[in-house]
Amino acid sequence: MLEIDKSLKSIAVGVIMLTVAACQVATEEAPQAWNPLDDFEVLDPASIFATPEPSPENSTYSTEQLSRGRYLVGLLGCGSCHTDGALVGDPDPGRLLAGSSTGIAYTNPLQDSNPGVVYPANLTPDLETGLGSWTMERLITMIRVGTTEHSASSLPVMPWPAYASITREDALSIAAYLKSLPPVRHAVPANVNRGQPAPAPYVHFGVYQSRPR
Ligand code: HEC
Structure with a gap:
């Protein structure tokens, strides 16, 4: 159980747990004794505002638009998910916004031994592994309504509903800024459907309420 001071923090950021390799549990021998939390480690993610x-020489947009985009990306903490190591509290400052090899489970791993997992994408304009081939329109739509080429419906985890009321000009500034970054080549693992084993570690954001005793 978490102490009081820690639990406040956990509610603010969600409880983060990293899967460890051995997920097999002896449910047959001792079903009562199984504590799913034994398979996880509690970690604090890092919030990345850098x-x-x-x-600007890579962009046809004004330096004002790029600065505005940079300011918004920092303010909205996009790097907290889209930077390697940030989700497990050990961000790589050389790979800001270049995607995360640690995924995020979007179904509860305490109930599903193989939850669905998404890996935050590389947001730098690398042609093969990042947003290099994205049009500005597609990026703006993604930020405001959460759709991408892999999915006509809204993505799980990516907090697009929180950005849905952003103005078009601000979404355009974010898109222009991301497209002006130096490209970083970094392929993140492919997303995993619920029921399939994840190829790389993942965290889970959750809020857990104590049961009455
Ligand atoms: C809570 C974590 C989180 C935060 C914060 C976050 N994202 Fe994401 N984002 C994700 C995940 C996870 C995906 C991959 C979803 C998928 O593939 O289903 C994603 C996908 C994307 C994609 C689609 C890329 C692709 O190749 O499909 C874009 C663009 C994007 N995010 C931009 C942003 C921007 C811009 C911000 C900040 C304004 C941001 N994200 C903040 C988690 C996050």
Whole structure:
């Protein structure tokens, strides 16, 4: 159980748990004794408000638009998910916004031994592994309504509903800023459907309420 001071923090950021390799549990021998939390480690994610320098020479947008985009990406903490290591509290400052090899479970791993997992994408404009081939329109739509090429419906986990009321100009500034970044080549693992084993570790954000005793 968490102490009081820790539990307040956990409610603010969600309880983060990283899966460890051995997920097999002896449910047959001792079903009562199984504590699913034994398979997880509690970690604190890092909030990333730092943003890489844009390269205005890579952009047809004004330096004001790029600065505005940079300011918004920092303020909205996009790097907290989209940076390697950030979700497990050990961000790689050289790979800001270049995607995360640690995924996020979108179904509860305490109930599903193989939850669905998404890996935050590489947001730098690398052609093969990032947003290099995305049009501005597609990026703006993704930020405001949460759709991408892999999915016509809204994505799980990516907090697009929180950004849905952003103005078009602000979404455009974010898109222009991301497209002006130095490209970083980094392929994140493919997303995993519920029921399939995840190829790479993942965290889970959850709020858990104590049962009355
Ligand atoms: C809580 C974590 C989280 C935060 C914060 C977050 N994202 Fe994401 N984002 C994700 C995940 C996870 C995916 C992959 C979802 C999927 O593939 O289903 C994603 C996908 C995307 C994609 C689609 C990329 C692709 O290749 O499909 C874009 C663009 C994107 N995010 C931009 C942003 C921007 C811009 C911000 C900040 C304004 C942001 N994200 C903040 C988790 C996050």
